[in-house]
Amino acid sequence: MKQQLESIQKKALEKLETIQELRELEDFRVAYLGKKGELTSILKGMGSLSPEERPVIGQLANEVRNALEAGIAAAKERLIKAAREEKIRQETLDVTMPGRARKLGKKHPITLVLDEIKEIFLGMGYEIAEGPEVELDYFNFEALNMPRNHPARDTQDTFYITEDVLLRTHTSPVQARYMKDHKPPIRIICPGRVYRSDAVDATHSPIFHQVEGLVVDKGVTMGDLVGTLQVFAKGVFGENTRIRLRPHHFNFTEPSAEVDVSCWGCGGTGCRICKGEGWIEILGAGMVHPNVLRAGGIDPDVYSGFAFGLGIDRIAMGKFGIDDMRLLFENDMRFLRQF
Numbered sequence: 001m002k003q004q005l006e007s008i009q010k011k012a013l014e015k016l017e018t019i020q021e022l023r024e025l026e027d028f029r030v031a032y033l034g035k036k037g038e039l040t041s042i043l044k045g046m047g048s049l050s051p052e053e054r055p056v057i058g059q060l061a062n063e064v065r066n067a068l069e070a071g072i073a074a075a076k077e078r079l080i081k082a083a084r085e086e087k088i089r090q091e092t093l094d095v096t097m098p099g100r101a102r103k104l105g106k107k108h109p110i111t112l113v114l115d116e117i118k119e120i121f122l123g124m125g126y127e128i129a130e131g132p133e134v135e136l137d138y139f140n141f142e143a144l145n146m147p148r149n150h151p152a153r154d155t156q157d158t159f160y161i162t163e164d165v166l167l168r169t170h171t172s173p174v175q176a177r178y179m180k181d182h183k184p185p186i187r188i189i190c191p192g193r194v195y196r197s198d199a200v201d202a203t204h205s206p207i208f209h210q211v212e213g214l215v216v217d218k219g220v221t222m223g224d225l226v227g228t229l230q231v232f233a234k235g236v237f238g239e240n241t242r243i244r245l246r247p248h249h250f251n252f253t254e255p256s257a258e259v260d261v262s263c264w265g266c267g268g269t270g271c272r273i274c275k276g277e278g279w280i281e282i283l284g285a286g287m288v289h290p291n292v293l294r295a296g297g298i299d300p301d302v303y304s305g306f307a308f309g310l311g312i313d314r315i316a317m318g319k320f321g322i323d324d325m326r327l328l329f330e331n332d333m334r335f336l337r338q339f
Helices: 002-016 023-034 036-047 055-093 108-125 174-179 222-239 290-295 311-319
Strands: 134-136 165-167 186-195 207-217 244-251 254-262 280-286 304-313
Touching: 002 023, 002 036, 002 055, 023 036, 023 055, 036 108, 108 186, 108 207, 108 222, 108 311, 174 186, 174 207, 174 290, 174 304, 207 222, 207 311, 222 244, 222 254, 222 280, 222 304, 222 311, 244 280, 254 304, 280 290, 280 311, 304 311
Parallel strands: none
Antiparallel strands: 134 165, 186 207, 207 304, 244 254, 254 280, 280 304
8 A cells, every 4th residue: 555655646746747727737636636536545445454554554645645735736836827927928019019000980071061061150159959850740841831732742752651750851840840949039050861752863862961040030131141141151162152142932931042152163154063154052041931930939020030951962062072972872981081
């Protein structure tokens, strides 16, 4: 039994030197010191020894156990230290290596133009108002002086969800809602996405973006509208930009006008951008119709106002020389990286 114990100690300590993982070390401990381990199995035979041999073998068995436990502790410390050093080695940064460039995004051309428009009107004291894109028929049409039989309600032009719910065709419903909840003076712009049942081509899309404006107060005149639009046009297209108003008809304004700006390509002399006319139409505007003021709970005998609306997408096309509206919605990075 003495030879067996000495043999177990020698073999076990040699094996400890070859263990490279903590899992293997635990298996080693169970194999030698566990309830069914080699050392335990030998000690179970001590009952067959003579009284003189038992103390000698017992002492030797304890020395072997202590040697194995010390060897296991030393091996565990060695493996933990090695694992820590390996982790440090793997996580070490080489500060001499060049860094990886982080790709930065850019604003979409529509966002660039919208931000510019917002800054112009915020500088004139306007507030930004927003509303739902899924709108009630009442706010989209009826509150804007477009009765039930108005052709704009045709399902060929408008995306209806139910008979009374639709995707808004303009951001004017935001103005109608705002007037119900706020009393004059009112000075707001309403940017947002709108929807119309248009076929997709180079100049049309069923989804596009608008900015509409509304001013309501005592004594507001057409002259105030013209001055506001002049400031806006110069801010977007340059200080030398001129505007002109042409009579038009909109149900929600009276009188109404189409507004042109002098061509940003030729300054008004005529070129391919303006098709030789020197002017480019950019928005519609007019004095708020009395029926629209009444629908908003505002007395038209006391207050007056003006409103205007413009398409952000087409201004972006003109400003950046884009000749196909579809490019604004296709998310082609080769195109978007240019801005």
